[in-house]
Amino acid sequence: MTLGAVPPRGPRSARRFSAALAVTVVLQTMAALFFVADAVADLAEDPAAPHSIFEALVALALILGVVMGVWQLRRTLAQMRQQERALDTARGSLAQVIEDQFDAWKLTPAERDVGLLALKGLDVAGIAEIRGAAQGTVRAQLTRIYAKAGVSGRAQFASWFVEDLLDPDPS
Amino acid sequence: MTDARQPGKEGGAVAPPDPWDPLVRVTHWLIALAVLLNAVLDEGGSALHVWVGWMVLAVLAIRLLWGVIGPAEARFSAFPPAPRAALRHMKALLRGRPREHRSHNPAGALMVYALWACLALISVTGLVMTDARSPVTIAEEKAAVAAGDWSVLASADDRAENGEIKEIAEEVHEVLANLLLLLAAVHVAGVAVESRALGRNLLRPMLTGSRRG
Known part of the structure; x- marks a missing residue:
């Protein structure tokens, strides 16, 4: 389970874009092949005709378009990979921050689980269902977690971890 | 709680990309469709057959x-x-313990090259058989003949001189087409066997990828 049940929008649209780009490049290659074959046949028939020269130019442009498209696709894929890595790192870092803080508050293993689920936005009923526990138990565990963390409730508990990310004056 | 399904973190130290990049996927399925069309569904020598053959050439070119x-x-x-390495991989597969590879496994790689070689030779022999006339030209000529204009057949006579080469090309074209179908069947079977041995659906990375989001 990753942090946050909502799939990231950025990588998804990037994937769609790269797929569209791939389809375009393949279509362009087909068009280029047909046109180049036609241009070659015309050139063989009448090399000096303005029509032939123009066709050769268009063929050249099509081939260039394919090469540029492939290059763009290559760069997009590389960028996507880099962003994914950065996202993984950020996820890992946040997970580490949470682990460390839970250590510092001396949460029990059960409380850590409940705390993490609460951070993911699940309500008492949801947490109880996942953990197969009574809602009363979960409520009691949450109260203990808030007490150990010295926060007033869920909102403050969650904001504890994003506060640093919202620093208005990064220096 | 960490994500056990993150790429590269399951199976061996390295695994093939999931999903495969879009160009690999698009070209893979276009070739599959083309083979299905030209080997099974359409009529050899028809304008559609030649169209599909030319598209295979383009798809092959961009993949290469x-x-x-x-x-x-x-x-x-x-x-x-x-x-x-392919032999070693097959042995490991028979024992039910194939290793993960970062791209195609060695046996799969041999299959890829065999399929490409077949496709290239089939396309080229097809071009020899049709004098490299584009599908548009072929369709136009067929339409002309159908309309009662037999003059195009006269130019066809001019081209008949290297008939021997064409016969050889046709022979090769057909033999390789059958070989291609056989290889494709082995390829599909291989994916099924390997998926079972690895306990992981290998088809999904070629479609949309296994990961959510």
Whole structure:
């Protein structure tokens, strides 16, 4: 389970874009092949005709378009990979921050689980269902977690971890 | 709680990309469709057959270009033809313990090259058989003949001189087409067996990828 049940929008649209780009490049290659074959046949028939020269130019442009498209696709894929890595790192870092803080508050293993689920936005009923526990138990565990963390409730508990990310004056 | 399904973190130290990059996927399925069309569904020599053949050439060209400048796993260097490694892989597969590879496994790599070689030779022999006339020209000529204009057949007579070469080309074209179908069947069976042995659906990375989001 990753942090946050909502799939990231950025990588998804990037994937769609790269797929569209791939389809375009393949279509362009087909068009280029047909046109180049036609241009070659015309050139063989009448090399000096303005029509032939123009066709050769268009063929050249099509081939260039394919090469540029492939290059763009290559760069997009590389960028996507880099962003994914950065996202993984950020996820890992946040997970580490949470682990460390839970250590510092001396949460029990059960409380850590409940705390993490609460951070993911699940309500008492949801947490109880996942953990197969009574809602009363979960409520009691949450109260203990808030007490150990010295926060007033869920909102403050969650904001504890994003506060640093919202620093208005990064220096 | 960490994500157990993150790429590269399951199975061996390295695994093929999931999903495969879009160009690999698009070209894979276009070739599959083309083989199905030209070997099974349409009529040899028809304008559609020639159309599809030309498209195969284009798809093959872009995939080979991608094999040089594409991302690491799509490049030839990630899956060099290595018959001995392929044998080792088959043995491991028979024992039910195949290793993960960052791109095609060595046996799969041999299959890829065999399929490409077949496709290239089939396309080229097809071009020899049709005097490299484009499908548009062929369709136009067929329409002319159908309309009662037999003059195009006169030019066809001019082309008949290298009939012997064409006969050989036709023979090769047909034999290789059958071989291609056989290889494709082995390829599909291989994917099924390997998926079972690895406990992981290998088809999904070629479609949309296994990961959510």
